[in-house]
Each structure stands twice: as C-alpha cells, then as structure tokens.
Amino acid sequence: MPRMNLFTEIRTLVTAELGAMTEAGDLPAGLDLSAVAVEPPRDPAHGDMSTNAAMVLAKPSGKPPRAIAEALATRLAADPRISSAEVAGPGFLNLRLRPAVWQGMVATILQAGDAYGRSTIGAGQKVNVEFVSANPTGPMHVGHVRGAVVGDALARLLAYAGWNVTREYYINDGGAQVDVLARSAFERYREAHGLEPEIREGLYPGDYLIPVGEALKEKYGDSLLDKGEQYWLSDVREFATEMMMQMIREDLAALGVEMDVYSSEKALYGTGKIEAALDRLQEMDLIYEGVLEPPKGKTPEDWEPREQTLFRSTAHGDDVDRPVKKSDGSWTYFAPDIAYHYDKVTRGFDQLIDIFGADHGGYVKRMKAAVAALSAGRVPLDIKLIQLVKLWKNGEPFKMSKRAGTYVTLRDVVEQVGADVTRFVMLTRKNDAALDFDFDKVLEQSKENPVFYVQYANARINSVLRKAREQGMDVADGTLATADLDRLDHPAEIALIAKLAEWPRLVEIAARTNEPHRVAFYLHELASELHGLWNRGNDEAGLRFLQDDPVVSQAKIALARAVGVVICAGLGILGVTPVEEMR
C-alpha cells in the first residue's frame, strides 16, 4: 500500500531506529514503546512532526532524555524522508520532512481517492451501534434528531476506519406506552366512523393518529366498535405500532439514516430470552430477592420497603442494586433491556455502543454492569449521552409545547433546513455539550455558518476544476496525480498538504474515541486553510491555482483537487452531500 498515514509511517521509522539503538547497546532491551507518539506540533515553528520518544523512554532506560533524543536525531536525519531532526524543549524531537514527501502526498491522495483516510484499525471487529430507539408512539421530534445524526455518523466513521458495523434500533414496544397508543388510535378509529373521539387526559392527542384510525376502519370495518378493550387492545396495539414504526423509518430515511436491524422489546417476551439472561446472572449469584434501601438524602414520601428481584449491579460498579421485577412480579423495563444486550453479546459483537439521551444518564452504570457480567468482561459497552438541542427562531428561544401545538418534528426540521445542513450542525458540538440550533442561522450563507463554510470551500475547488476544464486541461484524478508536484513549493501550499496529511490520523482518533464531531471540526479547519491560501492568491498571483504555465497550473490544480477529495470523504462520513456550486 502506498503511504497513507504519514504519521504512522514516521512512527514506524522512529520505533525501528529505537530498535536499532537497542541492538547497538544504546538503549536497554525490552523497552515498552507503546507510549511513543509521533504527532503534529501545535506550533508550526516546532517542525512538521514531533516525537516524545526520548522523554517517555528516559526513565525506563535510565538515560537523560536529551541524550536519547540526540542519538535518535542523528539516526533519523539519515533517513531520506527527513530533512532535519532537532532536539527541543525538555526532550522533544522535532522533525522536518523533505518537500518531496509532502508533494508526494498529493499524488497519493489522488490515486487513493475515497480510500484515502480509510483505516484498518477496526480490524473487521464487529461493533453494534444502537441509537434513536424512540418510542413507537409518534413521529420523531427534534429531540431525537441529534442522537440519530450522531449515531449514524459514528456508524459511518467506524465503518470507514475498518469496523464491521451494525446500526440497530431497539423498539420500546413492550411497555404501557404502546397500550396508550392503542387506546389513542382506537379513539381515532371511532372518529373515522363519525363518532366523537374521547381523547382523555393521558392519551396521545396528535393528529398523526387520524390516518391510523382510518386504516383501522379500512381493515376492521365497524367490527371493533362495540367491543371491549380486552377484545381489541392487542390487535390495535400491534397495528398502530407497526404504522408508527413505518413513519419513524420514513423520518429516519428523510434524514439519511438507515438502520440495519430493528429489535423489538415485545418480541423478547414469551420467548424465554429474558429468563435466560437472568438465569445467566443467577448462575453468577447476581440475582437475589431483597429490599432496597431508600435513596440517600431525600426519601420519597410514598417510600415503603418492598421485596423485589434485584440485580447485583454493585458487583460491577453500580451504586445500588437494581430491580428487574416489579412487586407484582412483572418485569421492569430493565429486564428486557438486559436480555436485549445479552442478545447483542451472543450475536458476537466485539464492542457495543449505545446512544442515549442525557436524561438517561442514570441508566448507564447498571447497563454497563449488566453487559460486563453477561460478557464476562469481554465486550466493552460505550454509552454516549446526547445533550439537549436548544431551538432558536427569530432570535429567541423556541419553546416546544404539545399543548400549544408548537411541536417541532424531525420532518419540520428537514423540510425547513434540509438533511445536509441539519446533519452537519448536529455534529458541531461534542455529544455531551448542549447545542443551539438556530433555524435562521443554519441557513445563512456566511462564514459564521460552518456548513456553508465547508461547502463553499468545496465549491471553490470545483470552480477551479471547471475553469481548468474550460481551458482544455485534463483534470481527471489519474492525470493530475502525474503532475509535476515539486512545483508545490510555497510554504502555504506545503502547510495545506500537511493538513491533508492529518486526515488519516484524524479518522483514527475520532473512531477510537467514538467522536464523529471531530470530523466536522477538522473539515472546518481544512476549509479555513483552503480559503486562506485562496485569498493569498489575491495578493500573490503566484499562489493562484490557475496559472499561465500549464505545468505549474496542473500541480496546483492537483492540490486543489486533493483538498476536494478529503472534503468529500469527510462529508461522506458525516452523511452530508458535497455541493459543487453555491447558488
């Protein structure tokens, strides 16, 4: 494979030289090199790359860091890729690469295309990303959007980094809320027959159930009208739930999200799966009958000691043990969720990721405890909590209220601002930071809007390619890759290439930390470099992409196109369509 990740390539060089130093007796044998890093320095004055090898190895080798650094520097400087290696600060080794190495990256990127930045660190491991998992009782609203976007982008990111990814939605169709749905739908069914619906307190009043009522009429005629609830509840529940899920699938599709697997909570009941999961825990002595202490601090007024079936989650890091059965003997919500996660473990996933709303934070420890126990610690579960999205409209906070009818659905958002903008904006914050979503600002075409800013960079690149094509130049990637890239010798151009060289490394870091927002931030930085170089072309004609000399021009266009390749790859991970032109 050609050089893809320049940082891992140089790290390999560094560790090889460290090995040689060991053989030469300059370093003791058996050193742990895992902490040796090669990374881009924050300050460009510190070179192209720096390594902490000398500082990390000073103590275990019993040698002063600067001595190690100097010996290593001498060796590295002999490599044809390295132009200088300087010891700095407390023992950093700052490396500069020869221009040809950077210039060669442009050809690498053009040849690799979409594959540039793809990684194998996932090693084909199976990872399950569970996200959205909204109750099937209505359309998706804005609160669900962020989780949907983060989950989907994370799934794309992990796939890009070499994981075998399954996107999964857990349908909460086993609890009381789907009974409420059924009763609400039944009223709409009566309405479809010309009767006055009785939307009592506690039922779902939304108009979206009217079509469900009509569909029920179509299917059942008037045969349910005079029947008691026990007669129709189960059928109507199933029917309405299916229609809700159909709607949710369409909502997700409108946002560009496609699940691989929909798992039903209800389907776990009566199959013995819940019992089987709890039996497993029982075998480990993690299930017992007991009475919980009242919560520390404030005790609820209606608190009463109750004997329940409890999961000893404290054995795996939780603060208190958690009930899996209610006092009437039925399962709590937690029990089927344990079974569901056990199911994921037995399906052979090497890693599980759950995307939850921040209000489910209290659920994290018990879920991790359950997975730790049921997988014997083999399968890590990472739970990402998604913070609130605050809506803004006309410069002021927009309050959602079901009663006032100011209920903003996913569809509303996608129809008003588009899936691409929605997705990008949702990834402009870390998952655990609250996010403002301003309906007016996200559509603004200015540099304040990161979506636009990145798209504009790509549009400029396409503009250059278009102009070049008009001049009769062959701008196919394969041709551009053969350009005289050593003409890209200006520091500003090298700096832009260096930014491109960070892409594979960024992908790996983002994937390892399960943080897709890093991709959005990187794209913003890359766009900024591109805009900067572009504008310098205003003052220095020699920095414009289109030049009179066709050889020089081709090289510069190759660079522009390489930036475009990475922007498109990054947007692809975010699930955002690149635009060719701003209109």
Added chain:
RNA sequence: GGCCCCGUAGCUCAACGGAUAGAGCGAUCCCCUCCUAAGGGAUAGGUUGCAGGUUCAAGUCCUGCCGGGGUCACCA
C-alpha cells in the same frame, strides 16, 4: 442528599497526557480591475471555577470544595 455531565477569551465553543491553551462571533484596523470578497489578514482579549495530588509533562488523570444542568426504587 447520592450519582452522572459540564465549568477554557466579553459571547459560542475546540484542544489522542505534550512545548508559548486555539477557532468563530463581538471590538479596532486593513485587503475586491484578480480562479465566486458568500472570503482573507492584523491587533486587542486567559491564573483553563478554587485548592491539593500523580507525572519528565495536567485544560486533560486522581481527591476535596464552589457554581450550573440532568437524574434518583413497583416509568419507559
């Protein structure tokens, strides 16, 4: 009260345990006969909430405080 998350420039936020903590907005100033200025550059702005600790190195890890939010047994 217990637990979880957050606390970084006036504002909104970045920063795989690395060096002199970075962007954008806002403020002051500058750059359009030139590939889309829908952009760019410069200046000012900081004890990373406080106090300890671990480390060669802490915004980042640990402990304790302070402040904000979330959550707290038979809801899902």
